[in-house]
Amino acid sequence: MKRYFKNIWKEIFIRLFFHVIYITAIAALPYIIKNMIDCGFLNGWYDVVKWVAVFIAFIIVGMAAQYITQKGAWKLDKKLYENIRQDFFGTLLTQSPEKFQSKEIGEYASMMSNDIAGCEEYVEYIMEICESVIGLIVYAAYIFNLDIRIACIIYITAILTLFLPRITGHKLSLKKQALLKKTGVYTNTVFDLLSGISFVNHFTYEKVAARHRTSLQEMEDSRYEYGKFKTFTNVLNGSVMYIINIAAFAIIAVLLCAGSITAGIATATISYIQDFMFPLRTIVDSISNVKSVRGVKNKIIGMIEGRREIGYEKIGFENAIRLRHVNKRYDDFSVKDFSYTFEKGKKYAIIGPSGTGKSTLVKMIAQKIKQDSGEIYIDDRMAEYDLCGELIFFVGQNSHIYSENYLDNVTMFGSYEYKKALKDYIPKEKYDLLMQAENCTTLSGGEKQLIVLERALLSGREILILDEPFSALNHELDLQVNKKLLESDKTIIMVTHNEKGEYLKGFDCVIRM
Numbered sequence: 001m002k003r004y005f006k007n008i009w010k011e012i013f014i015r016l017f018f019h020v021i022y023i024t025a026i027a028a029l030p031y032i033i034k035n036m037i038d039c040g041f042l043n044g045w046y047d048v049v050k051w052v053a054v055f056i057a058f059i060i061v062g063m064a065a066q067y068i069t070q071k072g073a074w075k076l077d078k079k080l081y082e083n084i085r086q087d088f089f090g091t092l093l094t095q096s097p098e099k100f101q102s103k104e105i106g107e108y109a110s111m112m113s114n115d116i117a118g119c120e121e122y123v124e125y126i127m128e129i130c131e132s133v134i135g136l137i138v139y140a141a142y143i144f145n146l147d148i149r150i151a152c153i154i155y156i157t158a159i160l161t162l163f164l165p166r167i168t169g170h171k172l173s174l175k176k177q178a179l180l181k182k183t184g185v186y187t188n189t190v191f192d193l194l195s196g197i198s199f200v201n202h203f204t205y206e207k208v209a210a211r212h213r214t215s216l217q218e219m220e221d222s223r224y225e226y227g228k229f230k231t232f233t234n235v236l237n238g239s240v241m242y243i244i245n246i247a248a249f250a251i252i253a254v255l256l257c258a259g260s261i262t263a264g265i266a267t268a269t270i271s272y273i274q275d276f277m278f279p280l281r282t283i284v285d286s287i288s289n290v291k292s293v294r295g296v297k298n299k300i301i302g303m304i305e306g307r308r309e310i311g312y313e314k315i316g317f318e319n320a321i322r323l324r325h326v327n328k329r330y331d332d333f334s335v336k337d338f339s340y341t342f343e344k345g346k347k348y349a350i351i352g353p354s355g356t357g358k359s360t361l362v363k364m365i366a367q368k369i370k371q372d373s374g375e376i377y378i379d380d381r382m383a384e385y386d387l388c389g390e391l392i393f394f395v396g397q398n399s400h401i402y403s404e405n406y407l408d409n410v411t412m413f414g415s416y417e418y419k420k421a422l423k424d425y426i427p428k429e430k431y432d433l434l435m436q437a438e439n440c441t442t443l444s445g446g447e448k449q450l451i452v453l454e455r456a457l458l459s460g461r462e463i464l465i466l467d468e469p470f471s472a473l474n475h476e477l478d479l480q481v482n483k484k485l486l487e488s489d490k491t492i493i494m495v496t497h498n499e500k501g502e503y504l505k506g507f508d509c510v511i512r513m
Contacts, residue, residue, distance in 0.1 A: 011076035025062035074227030091307040118296030125286040135279035182222040189215040196400035201389035207413035311386035326374030352513030366394040393461035421457035445472030
């Protein structure tokens with residue numbers, strides 16, 4: 001958490017600095033009243049005008065400082081939310097498959113929205129403690145310089161706020177609705193991007209994280225705009241209390257000048273500016289609140305600090321993928337003692353009835369899941385998640401399609417250089433249709449599979465592992481795409497249910513499970 005405090009130290013300083021100005025100006029009002037009463041109005045109306053002007057000036061200074069302070073608080077929140085959420089999202093992107101799958105995506109979305117809010121509350125409660133301590137010091141200094149009677153007649157005026165005008169209510173409601181809408185868009189973006197986490201590696205991480213950052217900034221900008229206007233509304237509504245003070249102060253000044261009331265009555269009427277006990281109660285409440293959110297804060301910060309870095313080492317695929325006595329057991333089926341060597345450049349079809357472990361096998365090769373026992377090597381290196389991310393592009397049965405346009409989908413938000421890699425695989429009219437897609441989730445199942453195939457081709461990976469990649473294509477297009485793919489120089493391991501001879505003849509080896 002210390003790192004985030006360092007990142008927002010300027011916002012903290014501005015907020016506390018102007019809070020000092022605000023509390024000093026407002027706490028000065030009883031002192032001004034005391035000086036007015038003691039002046040005796042020897043200069044007649046000149047003193048009336050002077051003290052009324054001084055009183056108004058201090059209120060204006062206080063209100064302006066309060067606005068800057070509260071606006072600064074919203075800016076602090078905006079920066080803190082952006083920093084923590086972006087870091088937390090990056091932590092999720094870099095988790096291993098096993099760790100990421102330990103929670104549902106909805107849980108992660110809830111953590112992004114609710115648990116991280118606990119970190120912000122933690123900081124806010126600390127700020128409230130600091131501001132309240134400043135208030136206690138300033139008020140103690142002023143009250144010490146006032147007549148002791150003033151300290152005895154301070155009372156609570158917060159009840160006045162129940163009758164404040166609602167001039168800004170409609171606009172504030174619209175800004176709140178806009179914030180909720182942006183929040184909904186952001187939540188959908190998080191779900192969308194995290195659903196495609198299997199495509200994230202050092203090639204794509206920066207662009208995926210940048211896509212998240214854009215949506216996050218839009219939401220936080222909306223929150224900041226709402227916060228600024230809410231601050232203005234709070235200050236405007238709070239000014240009603242000061243307007244009453246101004247009116248009372250002016251009238252009493254006139255009456256004092258005329259000798260109609262005593263100084264004691266005037267002091268008793270207008271010297272109620274602040275409840276001295278409020279800062280003390282805020283400190284007590286905030287300390288309790290800090291304790292209540294500390295656990296949530298520690299959980300989020302702990303996850304961020306334990307972030308796994310994506311390993312990268314520029315390597316190539318030279319010879320073969322070797323599986324030695326690989327085992328994986330589930331409740332309803334298992335892969336037992338599987339050994340095989342997949343040679344570079346060759347094309348492999350894996351066939352067999354459902355439930356025989358075809359998908360499990362290829363996921364283990366790509367290290368999307370870990371084998372229970374046995375060894376998997378790529379050339380002479382033990383297969384592990386980051387290594388497989390460098391060399392293998394895995395296409396699952398339900399590979400994620402982002403709620404974005406065609407170009408962002410096939411290039412992973414610009415991670416891969418775009419070229420018409422798929423144009424020779426499918427008819428021109430079909431390709432043109434795909435290129436026009438603004439939201440690829442609206443495409444048909446077969447069209448989505450073509451999008452994922454082009455993504456795989458643009459990735460430049462030497463090894464393609466495909467699990468039922470063309471199951472939604474019609475027979476003719478399936479044959480055409482498969483034939484073209486098998487003509488490439490890539491190493492291909494494909495799970496398929498199509499066991500027809502014309503379909504399998506292009507493969508070098510057929511493995512029956």
